[in-house]
Amino acid sequence: MRRAVAPGFALALPAWIWLAAFFVAPVGVVFWYSFGYKPGLFGTHANDVLSLDRYAEVLTPTFFDTFANTLWVGVLGTALCFVVGAPIAYWMALKAPARVKGLLIALVMVPFWTNFLVRTIGWLILLSPEGWLSSLLQDLGFEPLGVLQTRSAVLLGVVYNYLPLMILPLFVAFDRVGDVVREASSDLGGTPLRTFARVTFPLARPGIIVGVLLVYIPLMGDYLTAVVLGGAKGNMVGQMLASQFQTAQNWALGSAMAIMLVLMIVLSIVALGALARLIAIPVRARYRVDLMEEVA
Amino acid sequence: MIAGFEHPDAGDIRISGRSVIGQAPYRRDVNTVFQAYALFPHMTVAQNVAYGLHERRVARVELRARVAEALAMVQMRRFADRKPSQLSGGQQQRVALARALVNRPAVLLLDEPLAALDRKLREEMQLELKLIQAKLGLTFVFVTHDQAEALSMSDRIAVMRDGRIEQLDDATTIYRAPVSAYVASFVGQQNFFSGVVSAVGGEVQTSYGPISTVSTGLSVGQRVRAAVRPEFVELATGSPPGDTNRVEGRLIGVSHLGEAQQYLVQLGPELSVIARVATPLAPKLQIGESVWCSWRAESVQLFPDDEPIATGSLSAPTTTAIPAQ
Numbered sequence: 001m002r003r004a005v006a007p008g009f010a011l012a013l014p015a016w017i018w019l020a021a022f023f024v025a026p027v028g029v030v031f032w033y034s035f036g037y038k039p040g041l042f043g044t045h046a047n048d049v050l051s052l053d054r055y056a057e058v059l060t061p062t063f064f065d066t067f068a069n070t071l072w073v074g075v076l077g078t079a080l081c082f083v084v085g086a087p088i089a090y091w092m093a094l095k096a097p098a099r100v101k102g103l104l105i106a107l108v109m110v111p112f113w114t115n116f117l118v119r120t121i122g123w124l125i126l127l128s129p130e131g132w133l134s135s136l137l138q139d140l141g142f143e144p145l146g147v148l149q150t151r152s153a154v155l156l157g158v159v160y161n162y163l164p165l166m167i168l169p170l171f172v173a174f175d176r177v178g179d180v181v182r183e184a185s186s187d188l189g190g191t192p193l194r195t196f197a198r199v200t201f202p203l204a205r206p207g208i209i210v211g212v213l214l215v216y217i218p219l220m221g222d223y224l225t226a227v228v229l230g231g232a233k234g235n236m237v238g239q240m241l242a243s244q245f246q247t248a249q250n251w252a253l254g255s256a257m258a259i260m261l262v263l264m265i266v267l268s269i270v271a272l273g274a275l276a277r278l279i280a281i282p283v284r285a286r287y288r289v290d291l292m293e294e295v296a
Numbered sequence: 297m298i299a300g301f302e303h304p305d306a307g308d309i310r311i312s313g314r315s316v317i318g319q320a321p322y323r324r325d326v327n328t329v330f331q332a333y334a335l336f337p338h339m340t341v342a343q344n345v346a347y348g349l350h351e352r353r354v355a356r357v358e359l360r361a362r363v364a365e366a367l368a369m370v371q372m373r374r375f376a377d378r379k380p381s382q383l384s385g386g387q388q389q390r391v392a393l394a395r396a397l398v399n400r401p402a403v404l405l406l407d408e409p410l411a412a413l414d415r416k417l418r419e420e421m422q423l424e425l426k427l428i429q430a431k432l433g434l435t436f437v438f439v440t441h442d443q444a445e446a447l448s449m450s451d452r453i454a455v456m457r458d459g460r461i462e463q464l465d466d467a468t469t470i471y472r473a474p475v476s477a478y479v480a481s482f483v484g485q486q487n488f489f490s491g492v493v494s495a496v497g498g499e500v501q502t503s504y505g506p507i508s509t510v511s512t513g514l515s516v517g518q519r520v521r522a523a524v525r526p527e528f529v530e531l532a533t534g535s536p537p538g539d540t541n542r543v544e545g546r547l548i549g550v551s552h553l554g555e556a557q558q559y560l561v562q563l564g565p566e567l568s569v570i571a572r573v574a575t576p577l578a579p580k581l582q583i584g585e586s587v588w589c590s591w592r593a594e595s596v597q598l599f600p601d602d603e604p605i606a607t608g609s610l611s612a613p614t615t616t617a618i619p620a621q
Contacts (some may be wrong), residue, residue: 031418034596039558042424089592091476098337105351116313164450180330180332180334181336181337182333183330183334184328184330184334184336185322185336185347186300186301186320186322187299187300187321187326187327187328187330187396188322188327188347188348188351188396188399189322189323189348189351189352189396189399190347190351191322191351193321194351194354195322198347199336203337203338287339287343287346288349289340289342289345289346289359289360289363289376290342290360291342291360291363291364291373291376
């Protein structure tokens with residue numbers, strides 16, 4: 001007897017409903033608000049007159065400065081996370097003894113057990129010019145620590161807060177590459193560096209993309225790290241945006257900023273992807289083997 | 297160890313006269329056909345084969361010609377632009393072989409390359425490998441657990457036990473004149489009789505009667521095992537004439553092997569004899585019937601009693617070496 005089976009999409013229906021209700025709809029609302037205006041001192045938004053005025057309001061030199069700063073922190077922070085995280089993930093997946101792998105993953109996850117804000121404030125104590133690290137350095141004859149309220153402090157906090165998000169997908173990616181094909185490369189004359197470039201890296205690429213996006217996207221919207229460690233110099237779009245909703249109570253302007261931020265995240269990712277593809281073109285050409293050419 | 301992924305505790309490995317101890321795998325003139333193929337999944341067949349040549353910075357025109365030649369040799373030329381995931385196991389095996397061969401290494405190491413293939417394909421590949429080896433004149437080191445494969449493929453066989461070479465000889469010598477009871481029992485089947493040497497001429501007293509041999513070099517009174525291959529054992533319903541070795545027993549099993557029939561004859565509570573007769577010559581015998589097993593003195597080999605024999609003969613690996621011609 002054949003039993004009637006629900007079509008494939010039906011199984012995904014709960015997920016679709018969830019996504020529609022809690023992701024698509026809110027973004028739609030924000031999009032809608034961005035065409036409205038702030039009606040008065042006590043109102044947050046009104047949509048009876050639609051205009052692009054809020055976008056004009058957003059696109060001021062202040063916003064571009066802040067956006068450039070955000071992009072700078074986002075790109076550099078993501079790059080630093082990759083530079084720090086990739087060797088750790090590589091070592092964990094391919095060099096560490098198999099029996100300690102579980103423990104290592106647990107250690108990477110441990111910071112997540114504490115609240116994001118508390119973790120960041122912890123750095124504030126450590127880095128403050130009156131803190132114990134600073135006095136220790138002064139005892140050793142150095143200047144007091146002046147790293148707080150700078151971009152360096154922000155980057156430090158970013159690497160610390162987002163590193164696990166980079167390490168975990170990279171670990172999975174490197175782990176899936178495994179030893180077998182890497183040994184094959186070595187057997188065929190590939191030095192360790194070449195083996196990484198031609199086998200390990202291309203095979204781990206999907207995981208690397210996931211890791212980069214997982215760090216870059218939330219980092220572009222983050223402002224807590226910047227506020228706590230960077231002070232006024234660490235101004236980020238996320239902070240501006242939050243203040244429109246929370247302090248200025250101008251939801252319309254805040255929504256326009258949110259939409260611009262989303263747009264810029266998407267555009268920067270597209271640009272980055274295009275750049276990566278451009279770089280890959282000569283590499284692909286170098287290793288293309290077309291046996292048909294020989295006939296000509 | 298030959299490829300360089302493991303390091304020997306002691307001893308030396310020399311390739312073309314030069315020691316390779318401490319040399320990294322990518323510096324050795326050895327290429328491996330891995331048991332699991334280990335093809336690069338993100339590259340096409342042609343790119344896989346070209347990998348070693350790219351690493352050796354072989355010029356483009358020569359590279360293309362050599363890749364094409366290697367793929368033609370394993371009959372995979374028309375699959376050049378496919379990805380490994382689009383190939384069957386046997387086809388992947390061929391690509392792995394081409395990928396190693398194309399570099400023309402001093403030594404080609406084949407690590408149980410045919411283990412994952414079905415029997416028919418395996419036999420085809422065995423034949424092809426032999427032909428390719430003869431054509432190229434490279435040294436193949438062929439690791440296998442399959443004794444039949446070892447016997448049929450190799451010029452020289454090294455039978456390994458616990459990491460040591462028991463015997464290194466050509467297939468015929470390994471089979472006909474094994475140096476130890478282990479080799480004798482590991483390669484092919486054997487019937488073993490325990491006994492004591494009773495005459496210098498080589499007669500052994502066993503609990504199933506005397507066995508005469510032509511072996512020398514053992515002293516009277518020494519405890520030995522006498523070994524006879526199943527194909528040397530003849531079967532008859534009546535007592536065979538002459539002074540050949542003979543024992544009487546009861547036929548308890550017959551199995552059909554295709555080209556031969558295998559008989560199991562029980563002599564006593566703890567001993568059975570296996571006899572193998574080519575199918576056209578096989579006698580029609582009833583199970584339960586009383587039969588005589590006989591064999592010539594020349595087909596008996598003696599080994600000291602204290603030498604171990606291979607148990608579960610598929611558990612220990614054999615290595616086969618085919619030297620360059």
